[in-house]
Amino acid sequence: GDSVTQMEGPVTLSEEAFLTINCTYTATGYPSLFWYVQYPGEGLQLLLKATKADDKGSNKGFEATYRKETTSFHLEKGSVQVSDSAVYFCALSLNDYKLSFGAGTTVTVRA
Amino acid sequence: DAGVIQSPRHEVTEMGQEVTLRCKPISGHNSLFWYRQTMMRGLELLIYFNNNVPIDDSGMPEDRFSAKMPNASFSTLKIQPSEPRDSAVYFCASSSEGTVHEKLFFGSGTQLSVL
Numbered sequence: 001g002d003s004v005t006q007m008e009g010p011v012t013l014s015e016e017a018f019l020t021i022n023c024t025y026t027a028t029g030y031p032s033l034f035w036y037v038q039y040p041g042e043g044l045q046l047l048l049k050a051t052k053a054d055d056k057g058s059n060k061g062f063e064a065t066y067r068k069e070t071t072s073f074h075l076e077k078g079s080v081q082v083s084d085s086a087v088y089f090c091a092l093s094l095n096d097y098k099l100s101f102g103a104g105t106t107v108t109v110r111a
Numbered sequence: 112d113a114g115v116i117q118s119p120r121h122e123v124t125e126m127g128q129e130v131t132l133r134c135k136p137i138s139g140h141n142s143l144f145w146y147r148q149t150m151m152r153g154l155e156l157l158i159y160f161n162n163n164v165p166i167d168d169s170g171m172p173e174d175r176f177s178a179k180m181p182n183a184s185f186s187t188l189k190i191q192p193s194e195p196r197d198s199a200v201y202f203c204a205s206s207s208e209g210t211v212h213e214k215l216f217f218g219s220g221t222q223l224s225v226l
Contacts, residue, residue: 104153
């Protein structure tokens with residue numbers, strides 16, 4: 001079935017480093033793609049989304065582009081901060097209300 | 112707004128006991144979701160309510176699990192009897208439209224440990 005695979009963590013970076021988290025998807029149709037973020041002790045929050053090929057989602061300095069040719073939706077940020085330490089989840093829409101989440105990637109940013 | 116409120120934050124119980132998890136969605140949201148998060152299976156949708164009516168409960172693991180939404184401001188997830196393999200973080204989420212294209216607002220979760 002439709003699913004996403006994201007790179008395993010954990011990822012540890014220094015402040016101001018470049019962050020990339022890889023996410024690839026398998027789908028029979030044209031799902032919407034999402035990145036959710038979970039800060040320590042909190043629930044997930046929508047970080048960004050893209051609904052069709054070549055769309056770019058962006059928020060808080062993070063970006064991801066929906067690439068149909070490579071079935072990818074990689075998350076990037078040019079200069080991370082300590083406050084970006086969190087677990088990041090890639091997800092795709094299975095239908096109007098159901099999401100399939102990746103396993104999550106733990107990111108730790110050190111000062 | 113206080114956001115989605117879940118209680119308790121932590122629950123430790125013994126195998127065979129009944130467990131009830133509670134959720135108050137954001138006021139005005141008409142869609143509510145219960146998710147379970149485990150290391151092995153990641154995040155799974157257990158049940159989805161729209162306007163207090165269960166729309167999709169295909170993710171509920173077995174008959175030991177039940178969920179109710181008696182009104183727009185309250186939902187419960189009950190496990191009876193509980194088993195050690197039910198240990199997980201259970202999240203409640205709500206949204207204003209019920210589609211994935213609207214933001215899902217998650218609560219902080221209930222960490223359940225069944226001994």
